[in-house]
Amino acid sequence: MDGYDTYDVEDIRKLVDGELPWTTVQQMMKHGKDRDRFDKWVTILQGRVPWKETILLPLTPALFIVQKPGVRVVKCRCGHEFGDYRVNWKLSSLIYLRDTDDKISEVYRGYEKPDLAWTQLREYYCPGCGSQLEVEAVPRGCPPDFEFLPDLDTFYREWLGRPLPETVEFVDRTPQRIKEWSS
Amino acid sequence: MGNPLKLRDQLRLNDELFSKTGHMFGLERLVEKETDPGLYEAIWHILLSVCNTAWEVGCKVSASPVAAEGGDALWALHTPTGECICTSRGITAHVGLLASMIRKFIELGYEDVPGFRQGDIFENNDPHYGGIHMPDMDTAMPIFHHGKLIAWASSVTHVADAGAVLPGSINFMNPDCFSDGMPVSVERIGENDRYYPWYELRIKSRTRAPDWVLGDARGRLAGLITVREKLIETVDKYGLEFFEKASKEYIEDSRRYAVSRIRNQAVPGRVRKSQFKDLTMKGKNVLMPKQDVDLLSNVPMEMRIDGKANVSLSLAGASGSVPFGQNITPTALSSALLMGYSHVVGFDMFNSGPTYALTVDTPPAGSWCNPFPVDWFASTGMGWSSGIRWLSSLYEVTGRLYYMRGFVEEMSAGAATTMCAEWNGINQYGQYAVCLTLEQASNGSPARGISDGEPAAWCVYTANADFGNAEVMELYYPLLYLGRNMEPDSGGYGKFRGGLGHTTVWMVKNSPEMHYAAACAGAHSKITANHGMYGAYPTPGDRVAYAAGTNVRELIEQRKPLVHERGDDPEHPTLSRNVVADVMNNDVPVPAIIPEALHEYDLVINPTSGSQAMGDPIERDPGRVKEDLDRGLTRPWVAEHVHGVVARKDARGAWTIDADATERRRQGIRDARLRRGVPFRDWWRRECAEVAAGSNMNEAVKRMWRSSMQLSPGYAAELRAFWGLPADFEF
Numbered sequence: 007m008d009g010y011d012t013y014d015v016e017d018i019r020k021l022v023d024g025e026l027p028w029t030t031v032q033q034m035m036k037h038g039k040d041r042d043r044f045d046k047w048v049t050i051l052q053g054r055v056p057w058k059e060t061i062l063l064p065l066t067p068a069l070f071i072v073q074k075p076g077v078r079v080v081k082c083r084c085g086h087e088f089g090d091y092r093v094n095w096k097l098s099s100l101i102y103l104r105d106t107d108d109k110i111s112e113v114y115r116g117y118e119k120p121d122l123a124w125t126q127l128r129e130y131y132c133p134g135c136g137s138q139l140e141v142e143a144v145p146r147g148c149p150p151d152f153e154f155l156p157d158l159d160t161f162y163r164e165w166l167g168r169p170l171p172e173t174v175e176f177v178d179r180t181p182q183r184i185k186e187w188s189s
Numbered sequence: 190m191g192n193p194l195k196l197r198d199q200l201r202l203n204d205e206l207f208s209k210t211g212h213m214f215g216l217e218r219l220v221e222k223e224t225d226p227g228l229y230e231a232i233w234h235i236l237l238s239v240c241n242t243a244w245e246v247g248c249k250v251s252a253s254p255v256a257a258e259g260g261d262a263l264w265a266l267h268t269p270t271g272e273c274i275c276t277s278r279g280i281t282a283h284v285g286l287l288a289s290m291i292r293k294f295i296e297l298g299y300e301d302v303p304g305f306r307q308g309d310i311f312e313n314n315d316p317h318y319g320g321i322h323m324p325d326m327d328t329a330m331p332i333f334h335h336g337k338l339i340a341w342a343s344s345v346t347h348v349a350d351a352g353a354v355l356p357g358s359i360n361f362m363n364p365d366c367f368s369d370g371m372p373v374s375v376e377r378i379g380e381n382d383r384y385y386p387w388y389e390l391r392i393k394s395r396t397r398a399p400d401w402v403l404g405d406a407r408g409r410l411a412g413l414i415t416v417r418e419k420l421i422e423t424v425d426k427y428g429l430e431f432f433e434k435a436s437k438e439y440i441e442d443s444r445r446y447a448v449s450r451i452r453n454q455a456v457p458g459r460v461r462k463s464q465f466k467d468l469t470m471k472g473k474n475v476l477m478p479k480q481d482v483d484l485l486s487n488v489p490m491e492m493r494i495d496g497k498a499n500v501s502l503s504l505a506g507a508s509g510s511v512p513f514g515q516n517i518t519p520t521a522l523s524s525a526l527l528m529g530y531s532h533v534v535g536f537d538m539f540n541s542g543p544t545y546a547l548t549v550d551t552p553p554a555g556s557w558c559n560p561f562p563v564d565w566f567a568s569t570g571m572g573w574s575s576g577i578r579w580l581s582s583l584y585e586v587t588g589r590l591y592y593m594r595g596f597v598e599e600m601s602a603g604a605a606t607t608m609c610a611e612w613n614g615i616n617q618y619g620q621y622a623v624c625l626t627l628e629q630a631s632n633g634s635p636a637r638g639i640s641d642g643e644p645a646a647w648c649v650y651t652a653n654a655d656f657g658n659a660e661v662m663e664l665y666y667p668l669l670y671l672g673r674n675m676e677p678d679s680g681g682y683g684k685f686r687g688g689l690g691h692t693t694v695w696m697v698k699n700s701p702e703m704h705y706a707a708a709c710a711g712a713h714s715k716i717t718a719n720h721g722m723y724g725a726y727p728t729p730g731d732r733v734a735y736a737a738g739t740n741v742r743e744l745i746e747q748r749k750p751l752v753h754e755r756g757d758d759p760e761h762p763t764l765s766r767n768v769v770a771d772v773m774n775n776d777v778p779v780p781a782i783i784p785e786a787l788h789e790y791d792l793v794i795n796p797t798s799g800s801q802a803m804g805d806p807i808e809r810d811p812g813r814v815k816e817d818l819d820r821g822l823t824r825p826w827v828a829e830h831v832h833g834v835v836a837r838k839d840a841r842g843a844w845t846i847d848a849d850a851t852e853r854r855r856q857g858i859r860d861a862r863l864r865r866g867v868p869f870r871d872w873w874r875r876e877c878a879e880v881a882a883g884s885n886m887n888e889a890v891k892r893m894w895r896s897s898m899q900l901s902p903g904y905a906a907e908l909r910a911f912w913g914l915p916a917d918f919e920f
Binding site: 018021022024028031034035039041043044046047048063064065066067068096097098099100101102103105112113114115116117118119120121122123124125127129130131133135136137138139140141142143144145146147148149151152153154155156157158160161164165176178181184185187188 | 450452453454456457458459460461462463465467485494495496589590592593594595596597598599639640682684715716717718719720721722723724725726727729730732758759760762775776804805806807826830831858859860861862863865866867868869870872873874876879880884885886887889890893894907908910911912913920
């Protein structure tokens with residue numbers, strides 16, 4: 007395992023910010039993977055957000071699962087919160103459909119345009135800052151993808167070796183939220 | 190001297206040992222690696238070199254440009270029980286198929302009848318018994334050392350004509366397996382290093398390009414013999430005992446590598462990714478009435494990673510088999526998965542190891558990915574089609590996981606589509622020719638977490654992305670390449686865009702008549718891929734253009750502009766601006782069989798997709814946008830409206846970014862999103878009613894949902910619950 011874990015936080019920052027020469031990046035890709043990358047990664051990200059909650063997991067470039075008192079929520083880099091991380095955050099977002107020729111023509115033109123009776127182009131925005139968080143191209147009737155439901159307690163306890171102070175059930179709470187909306 | 194155990198007993202023991210210990214062959218320690226790591230590494234590289242030498246030899250001996258120029262082939266080395274030890278460069282999607290084929294020989298009792306001997310040649314291309322589709326001829330040869338079976342050599346080449354109902358090898362039009370082509374169903378096809386004459390006779394009478402198909406068969410054989418002879422040299426030099434032990438360790442080592450990467454670079458949990466595959470055939474020329482239909486297939490991926498870093502994948506929700514060659518067997522899909530997995534997870538020593546680091550739930554019986562339990566007659570003529578789209582999800586899914594752990598350099602967005610162009614007709618030598626072009630073997634690569642993808646340098650189904658030299662292809666086919674140019678904006682729109690694809694412009698030359706088909710090997714027509722990773726826009730669908738009965742000869746004589754690319758404006762393509770023709774169509778959805786015969790000076794414009802982008806397009810570095818503008822790789826309206834970059838072009842053609850105006854414009858775009866975005870719950874309430882009513886849903890969409898819900902009751906229950914539909918609701 008010699009040669010692993012040789013990067014410091016500044017090395018990783020340069021990598022993330024695209025400041026390393028491609029040849030160096032290639033070397034990093036070929037070498038054995040550093041096992042403490044996650045901690046350095048979170049250190050970098052924690053320093054870049056304007057809020058204080060501890061990042062438990064960076065979900066996307068804009069969204070994080072953070073620890074708040076007694077609850078883990080999805081939070082945008084801007085500070086907007088989407089609630090329990092076990093509910094698909096898209097249910098708390100703004101959505102916009104490009105469902106007319108005029109709307110789709112702002113992105114695709116002429117023969118590039120998909121057929122809107124076959125597919126919906128769904129844009130999900132952060133209500134706090136207007137970041138375009140995800141785009142889906144799916145037919146009507148497709149529930150929004152819940153891209154990732156992490157088993158956070160297993161991750162921290164068994165993979166990182168430092169259990170989180172409280173354990174929560176690893177379960178998709180999205181169906182429950184829909185049920186609440188339906189009643 | 191034989192093996193102490195029959196191979197079938199050894200197979201059973203291997204399975205038991207893996208089940209009991211979790212290690213391949215029960216190898217809880219890698220003793221040879223620990224004892225002599227230098228020799229262990231050295232032998233690995235020798236074996237790798239043996240396989241790559243076979244690739245060089247085999248491709249050189251092969252006749253078709255597919256193998257000889259494009260290198261669309263593979264040679265591999267296996268244990269006596271079939272597990273792949275190492276493989277050459279080339280079409281690595283086949284490694285799993287080759288391994289399962291050798292296992293099939295053993296399971297069928299071939300060790301006793303017909304028996305295995307030095308110089309025997311076995312082959313399969315029959316999907317009912319483990320093949321992917323008929324043109325991919327999987328061949329294997331046992332390797333004996335002093336009378337003991339010590340290994341197998343294997344090979345696959347994609348031959349130019351499968352002998353299917355229509356010419357060529359990308360046989361998406363086949364209505365059933367009886368139209369799939371010439372079968373070789375797990376057969377011994379030769380001995381003493383020679384093919385049986387009846388095997389060659391079958392090729393001569395049942396394929397349309399027998400010289401190329403036979404030539405490629407000889408290429409496979411030459412490579413197999415190369416593997417055997419070079420392996421025996423290696424074993425003689427370094428000892429059989431070390432080879433036998435180390436070869437098993439290479440496989441277990443590779444399995445461990447894949448598991449350790451997941452544990453170190455991913456996060457346990459559940460990943461979901463919807464994906465779809467369209468096939469628009471209604472109103473087109475088809476072979477049977479049941480094919481006069483538009484189809485959408487559901488290609489879902491759910492990946493679960495448990496606390497021990499075990500990965501399992503499910504296709505629950507996959508829709509039914511289709512009356513075209515777009516079905517694939519679970520064996521073939523798993524082989525494709527091994528290749529995809531090797532690209533993004535387990536690529537240190539590429540062999541069968543990563544297969545044992547994951548499990549795939551048996552897909553729904555009767556679905557496009559497991560058709561035979563319900564429809565034994567299903568066609569797999571172009572089995573890759575939907576499978577390739579499923580694999581595309583794998584790249585994005587692992588990319589997302591790697592992002593969470595900070596391995597941004599390993600990330601990838603989704604893959605490009607795969608559109609295969611084929612021609613048939615009389616070539617410049619007066620011979621009938623079927624012409625598989627290899628343009629799709631050089632897509633752009635997916636966006637990385639820190640950079641754009643690379644242009645025209647990547648392919649989802651082969652690590653050997655090579656579309657061949659145009660000048661060489663012109664020697665084989667009666668076509669002149671008027672252009673092979675980067676296709677602007679073909680890599681989607683995002684903070685990082687996918688590598689761009691390219692557009693080929695062909696002109697028919699020196700042929701009395703040619704026919705063209707843009708076959709579907711994983712392309713899109715009515716939809717885009719579902720790859721809006723982190724807010725990017727997916728690459729557009731695949732469209733062909735053509736012109737028949739043109740004035741190109743006159744244009745050449747008058748030295749007027751021709752056509753070298755599609756042009757920047759989809760509403761005013763270059764073809765329409767520069768050429769006059771009896772028939773012209775700039776918007777032919779793929780798959781497309783051009784109905785007209787094409788003649789001298791007729792044109793086809795054939796785009797090859799880029800890969801997918803990632804990130805909000807208005808977060809793209811304006812400097813990157815300027816570079817693309819300067820190089821003609823993005824269009825000004827995209828820069829302004831999609832990326833929010835305000836730029837102006839000077840008299841010399843160079844672009845200058847107005848940084849302040851760009852920032853204002855981008856803030857304006859964010860503000861506009863906040864104004865037009867609807868709270869999800871409000872949208873959901875309205876959408877529940879629209880879904881229940883089936884509003885603005887093409888019949889292909891409804892047919893797909895009906896099929897998915899019938900085949901996967903759990904998936905159906907989730908879908909109904911999400912949209913508040915009654916328990917007995919059907920689309």
